[in-house]
Amino acid sequence: MNAPAQRPTDPLIERLAQLRLLRRDPGWEQALLELGREMTMAEAGAVLAPTSGVWEALAPANGGAAPASWAALAQDAASGRGIAAAPSGVHGRWVFAVATGPADPPGAARRHSVLVLEVVSALPMDLALTRERLAFLGAVAEAGAVEAAFQARAPQALAAAVAEALLTAPDRAAGLHDAAALLQSAGIPGAERVAIVFPRARLLGLSDQPQMEPAAPLPRQLLSLAQEAADRGVPHLAEEPTSPAERAVAEQAGRHALLTVPSPSGSAVIVVAFAPGTAVHDDLSVRLRPVATLLGAVAAVPESRRGLSRRWAFVAGLAAVIAVLAVLPRAAVVEAPVVLRPDHAQAVTAPFDGILEASAVQPGDTVRQGGTSLARLGTRDVELELAAARARAANDLRDAAVARAGGQPAQEQIALLAARRSEAQVALLEHRLRLADIRAPADGLIIAGDLRRSLGQALSRGQVLFEIALPGPLRAEVLVLDEDSAALREGQPVRFAMAAEPGRVRGAVVERIRPMAEVVDGRNVFRVVARITESDVTEFRPGMEGWARIETGQTTWLAALLRDPVRWVKRRLWVH
Structure with missing residues (x-):
């Protein structure tokens, strides 16, 4: 039977995977910049991060302070955690900025890094493709940052889980087996067997043996190996057995690479046997060191004080969870409801006391300045007052003419003053007639005010009838x-x-x-x-x-x- 053909590896996928893994190393900024320029065909670019209020280049090396236009876009991208874009000022060039997550390793000062690229194109299709590719690249970079933060805190979480498995077991022998099995499955890839040994108490647990005879050869040799590791005081990886204890374990369990990680006090030792040919990561002993330290603290508690084991196990587990929560950082946030408002709005009020006669608009309608009728007030009373005022003005003018013909100048002046007063009243009433048809004072969108069910109601002068949102952000x-x-x-x-x-x-x-x-x-x-x-x-x-x-x-x-x-x-x- 022919072996199935292997699928060819996509070079871009390999580059992205390397970039995600490099996120924990010092050279990730340069790798991010190179990949971003290749994906977008950008002519210039940099990875920026703020230092004392100034955006400086992390890549390329010795880039110095960023140009003002790049720094402004980087600030917008970091504030909105998205993509910002603007013309560069040179015809046919655009500058894009995308947030790429924290610039510093976990536990350091929190700064947001931004990838800035200058692209030579003004075609809408090219700009849209550049935006999509940068959004994808920014998401990969932020995912790498999240993974790096998780990896940095994984040893503490693993230590808490192993200690909880040890303390919640009905007795210490069963707890050591449970803790070793959990450690093998969750924290050590490629391990064939894990042993947790308390040399001073002469107790141990194997990941693959729930029950064992303490007098058997393998437990006795593991105790000797653990005592040797406790005396050494530092983690040790033996690819080939050299000491007598290592050779004795190799004869019983087979020739495996052995890693021993003691606690600082020497009261607990983790022994890991790897399958032949397994590549042991250099940082594995660093990851196991917090586990050994916490196990050493548990081993220091005498067995005679475990009468309330379940209660103390709960307390210890709770304390471990609290300790992790007490050091695990997160952003402090204030949560609250939000509502969108226009930057500028104009109120429309009733011009005079009157009765609402008609209104055909409602919220959501677009209105034009002077061209859209919002409402109309009844004018019958105003028209009657206007007719009476015009009649008074005519009578006053006639009385002035009679007084002039009769040679009575004083009476003439009194009649003329009365006529002017009546004419002013006429002008006021005519102005009200023009205002009765209430029209939009500006272009915009009605956001408040619906009078269609209020026809016939009395309105007071100055009463707010509508609110119009003016064009703008x-x-x-x-x-x-x-x-x-x-x-x-x-x-x-x-x-x-x-x-x-x-x-x-x-x-x-x-x-x-x-x-x-x-x-x-x-x-x-x-x-x-x-x-x-x-x-x-x-x-x-x-x-x-x-x-x-x-x-x-x-x-x-x-x-x-x-x-x-x-x-x-x-x-x-x-x-x-």
Whole structure:
């Protein structure tokens, strides 16, 4: 039977896999830049990261400070965690920037790196393809950062799981077997057998033997090997047996590469036997060192004190989880509802007291300045007053003419003043007739006001009838509870998703914080105005609602989980 043909390896897939693995090494920035330039045919580029407020190049080496236009795009990309693009200022050239995740290894200062590339093309199709390729490359880089962070904290998580398996077993012998089996399956690839040995207590557990005779040759030789490792005090990999204890174990278990990792106190030793031909990673002993340290602490507890083993196992497991949560970092966020508002809006009010006669528009309608009739007020009373005012004006002019003919100048002046007053009243009423047809004062979109079911109602002068959103960008208003307002600062990044599309997260930046709180739905809130950094927001409409998260700094998972309970206790007990 012919062997199945092997599928050819895609060079791009290999490059991406190497880039993901290089994310933990110092040279990843140069590899990212080279791959980005090859994928987009860019003529220039750099990987930037902020240092003391200045965007500097991580790659190429000695790149120095970035140009102002590149730094501005990098800031936009890092704030919105997306892609920013703009013309470079030279005809036919565009500059793209994409966020690529943390620039520093886990545990170091948190800085966001950005890949910036300058592309020579102005064709919409080329620019769209460049954006898609950069989005894919940025996602691969951020996935590598997440994997690197996980790998950096995996030893502590593995140590907690192994200790929990040891402490929750009904007795210590069973616990050592469970812990060794878990360690082999979860933490050591290529291991044929794992032994956890407590040399001082002369106890051990094998991953592949739930029960064993302590007087058998293999347990006795493993105890000797563990005592030798404890005396050595450092991890040791023996590809070929050299010491008497290693040769004795090799005769019993076969010729395998042996790795011994002792705890600092020497009270616990991990022994790993690898299958022949297995390549042992150099960092394996570093990953197993936290496991051995925690096992050494467990071994220091005498067996006689395990009468309450299950309770102490729960306490130890809980303490391990709390310890991991206490050091595992995460972004400190403030969560709050968000609503989209126009940057500029104009109110339309009733010009005078009257009765609403007609209205045909509603929220969502587009209106044109002076060309769209919003509503019409009844004019019958105004027309009657106008007719009476015109009659008074005619009578006053006639009385002035009679007084002039009779040689009565004083009476003539009195009649003329009365005529002017009547004519002014006529002009006012004619102006009201013109205002009775209420028209749009500006181009825009009606966002409030629907009078179609209010026909015949009396309106008061100055009463707001409609609100028109003027053309321009929208802003995000986040309603933050006053108890969370102390952590807010201008310039903090905001991530929000609208209820209409909850799976799509957008970016924004805090622009200003209203200084006065207001009551919304019975809660005191501060309005935080955020500038939307996304470019593709054509589907947004004023009044859309959603949920936002404002990143206010760094914290740990434990602090984030305990924030609300601690705040409640302090509020109840007046504890500072």
